[in-house]
Amino acid sequence: MDEQARIMQALGGVSLAGHSVQGGMGLQPPHGHDGTDDGRKQDIGDILHQIMTITDQSLDEAQAKNRKHGLNCHRMKPALFSVLCEIKEKTGLSIRGSQEEDPPDPQLMRLDNMLLAEGVSGPEKGGGSAAAAAAAAASGGASDNSIEHSDYRSKLTQIRQIYHTELEKYEQACNEFTTHVMNLLREQSRTRPISPKEIERMVGIIHRKFSSIQMQLKQSTCEAVMILRSRFLDARRKRRNFSKQATEILNEYFYSHLSNPYPSEEAKEELAKKCSITVSQVSNWFGNKRIRYKKNIGKFQEEANLYAAKTAVTAAHAVAAAVQNSQTNSPTTPNSGFQMKDEEFQLDSAESKNTLLTNMFTGSSGSFNLPNSGDMFLSMQSLNGDSYQGAQVGVNVQSQVDTLRHVISQTAGYSEALGGNTMYSPNGLNANGGWHDAMTPSSVISPTEGPGSVHSDTSN
DNA sequence: AGACATGATTATAG
């Protein structure tokens, strides 16, 4: 009982000094209490009173210092302190159950990662342009300096600025508060037992509180970025058609490499430069073109012819010369690779009656279903020019062999789509599929390929 | 307004 009383008293004192007022006698004016007072009790009462007045007053007051000093020098102080220590030891459950290192919150990690990825929390990138570029690259590499782009950039910068200022503010506040609390605790440790561990723990609690606030900040920043990003993506989706010139260049390349329309990286770069679009746009374009061409070859016939002619005109002489050379030199032309391809196409086209060429073929019937393209090719050449001119190739083509070759390949390619059999038979597929499979450097290559050529890929 | 053209994105496969 006696002990209990002492504890109560002690606790009351501590509470008053440190935090809230509690305990039975704490609030009572010491002097209102008389009766059974012995000297000790009065002393304690005095101390308590002093403590109370301290808590009631601002600590800044110079007076407070004196009082504290007085308190510390009080003759009862060491005794009280040791009692407090003792009690603390006995009741030492306060520190229990504090899992100091809670594992990093996965959600927080995610937020951090995202902020980092978006260039919000990472190192400041000069002017934000790098960040924007990174964002653009990440999202597909649209490097066009469109309005949306700069808009995105500025908004992102804005977000980043806000984020950083807020973060700094929080950090500062956290530090200030932490030091304040630590000072307070240290100060109090003179009056009551406070282990460094407790201080540490307190700091930990403070940090946790602040980090939860930070998390909110991060979360809202993430949201802002997400919104911005989605808006940007939407904007990006607002496509613009390429310029006519660009389309022309791309088409030219496509049709002049019809048998293997897979521009190398270098070629893509070159095309991109020529068209003032990005490499990925070039890739997109070719991807779309290939699939759409393959899907409906008929639709592209005209276009194909047109470009074939065009290319042919430009490359005609050189090609003609080359072809002639090769012919004269060796009957087994070096072009066989290409021939093979075309021939495959021819097979499909056999049914097509749409083009003059096909007619020609059909006329000569069996001649082209042979594997031996070389022959076919030769015969075609001889047939060439005249009969061909007025043909469906609406363009006034004066081209020679070349054009013919182009047209052959083209016709071959899409004829089946037009023909009676709308779909391209497996055969056709194979032929086209040949695109990819047949990638043989045979290079295929279409007609123009040889000499004229854009096919700078390998060479370059 | 509707159909078609076209650049971009997504899902999937090798």
Place this chain on the structure above:
DNA sequence: CTATAATCATGTCT
């Protein structure tokens, strides 16, 4: 990674 195929969303033409 690249390629294809399907699909989306917009641009453009009628």
